[in-house]
Amino acid sequence: MILIDGKKVAAELRKELKQEVTELKAKHNKVPGLTVILIGDLTPSQIYVKNKEKSANEVGLKSEVIKYPDSVEEKTVLEKIQDLNNDETVSGILVQLPLPKHIDKQKVIEAIDPSKDVDGFHPMNVGNLSSGYESSIPCTPLGCYLLIKKFEPNLSGKKAVVVGRSNLNGKPMTQLLLKENCTVTITHSKTKDLKAECLEADIIVAAVGIPELVRGDWVKKDAIVIDVGINKTDNGIVGDVHFDEVSKNAKALTPVPGGVGPMTIACLLKNTIDCFKRSQI
DSSP states (O other): EEEEEEHHHHHHHHHHHHHHHHHHHHHHHHSOOOEEEEEEEEEHHHHHHHHHHHHHHHHHEEEEEEEETTOOOOHHHHHHHHHHHHHHHHOEEEEEOOOTTTTTTHHHHSOOOOOGGGTTOOOOHHHHHHTTTTOOOOOHHHHHHHHHHHHHHHOOOOOEEEEOTTTOOOOHHHHHHEEEEEEEEEETTOTTTTHHHHTOOEEEOOOOOTTOOBOGGSSSSTEEEEEOEEETTTEEEEHHHHHHTTTTSSSSEOOOSHHHHHHHHHHHHHHHHHHHHHTOO
């Protein structure tokens, strides 16, 4: 079994992006800019945003974090997004989720200019992705896709099973695999015989949020298994895949942590640079 090292692949991607930013600066005399809006003081969000800022600076992006207290009015946030939409130095806008209850998440997502939507959550980007057009792609599924492609460049004809149907992971992951000519089955908590579906798969992407759901006898020999889950348990952080069991069967498997997670931030930087490039055409 080959361990798919997300940290290593993410570091390689950041190195490529840093070179690209250097070339863009030489060509356009400016660099892509990423602005993150952080509302409240949730520790996971703060850590995540700090890591984003550090990675953005590492590759040479212009990085800004705008912080608001939990009590901020929705109107204030929407007005700030409008300002950023009109700011030519800002290539990408990201509003860190989750949001306080009094702020409408969908309103916030739809307020972001689709051409600056580095999370890929705007309905226009969702629609473009599902139609096979150019779009910003949500960072986590994009990271999963790049890890799979790094290991198996030709996916044509492969049978893929996506466990989980969320807008953040399952649905966009399905679109990416379809573009690669995979035969894709979306499964979820209501699927009647999940084990049987997984046993058919050459590729399994588990993104359902149930600790160690995918067991060793669910996975056929030589399957590629991507574990998106991050679940806190009494035994520490585990994924949606039972690592010890599945590692005995799978051809390749991502660990948790150190698999998909590092790729998510690297793909956010990639999306910011891609938004910048599209704006210069």
